[in-house]
Amino acid sequence: MRLDKYLCESTDLTRSQARSALLAGEITVNGEVIKKGTHVVRDGDVVQWDDETLAPIGLRYIMLNKPVGYECTLRNSQYPPVISLLDVDKRDRLHTVGRLDVETTGLILITDDGQWTHRIISPRHRCDKVYVATLAEPLPDNAEDLFAAGILLDGEDKPTLPAVLERVDERRARLTIQEGKYHQVRRMFASLGNHVLALHRERIGSLALDADLLAGESRYLTPIEVADLAQNGDVPV
Numbered sequence: 001m002r003l004d005k006y007l008c009e010s011t012d013l014t015r016s017q018a019r020s021a022l023l024a025g026e027i028t029v030n031g032e033v034i035k036k037g038t039h040v041v042r043d044g045d046v047v048q049w050d051d052e053t054l055a056p057i058g059l060r061y062i063m064l065n066k067p068v069g070y071e072c073t074l075r076n077s078q079y080p081p082v083i084s085l086l087d088v089d090k091r092d093r094l095h096t097v098g099r100l101d102v103e104t105t106g107l108i109l110i111t112d113d114g115q116w117t118h119r120i121i122s123p124r125h126r127c128d129k130v131y132v133a134t135l136a137e138p139l140p141d142n143a144e145d146l147f148a149a150g151i152l153l154d155g156e157d158k159p160t161l162p163a164v165l166e167r168v169d170e171r172r173a174r175l176t177i178q179e180g181k182y183h184q185v186r187r188m189f190a191s192l193g194n195h196v197l198a199l200h201r202e203r204i205g206s207l208a209l210d211a212d213l214l215a216g217e218s219r220y221l222t223p224i225e226v227a228d229l230a231q232n233g234d235v236p237v
């Protein structure tokens, strides 16, 4: 990684402040003053700013149990962003992997790795997203078949990809979908004349929401969890 980028990643310096620190001779790599931002920092190099050793922030992969009342975007809204629930540095670099509605609860992934995000949300990669919906009305007998055949949602010109519906009880169903159209689950049930009263995401691909996380709590993914989810990208359909 270039030294100027490394400085921005590992400190609160902006690009121009990093450039000034370099020009002022405040930065050393392996004990040698380096003034050029283009200098390449390699694994094992010791970078210091005024004798303080800097460690870069690596890419971060976090799961959060989203409560009701939080937005997945950062736009100005009456609701706070889910990212505000995290106690981490450089929060503004993070984004959510897809979105959940303000009213939806459960598993949301948060990262600063755009490529990883793409592998999970691109419909080409057919990554399962599993929701439990609580419904206002009982389901019709043929609901499984209708969802498996794909549903033409209001305002769309192509039906949804086949989805798997499993009844939990009379008014609760577990639904597995592989895409993420706007309000998709709510609109799929609306197409049957039903209404979703509560929606909770319990799994994305191989990763289930950690049962130890209370609403609003988060934890970092393990390297194995990160790699397993990325494998969705190895077999695009």
Ligand code: URA
Pocket (backbone or CB within 6 Å): 099, 100, 101, 102, 104, 182, 183, 184, 185, 186, 187, 199
């Ligand atoms: N589908 C919805 O309708 N809402 C969500 O939050 C996620 C999927």
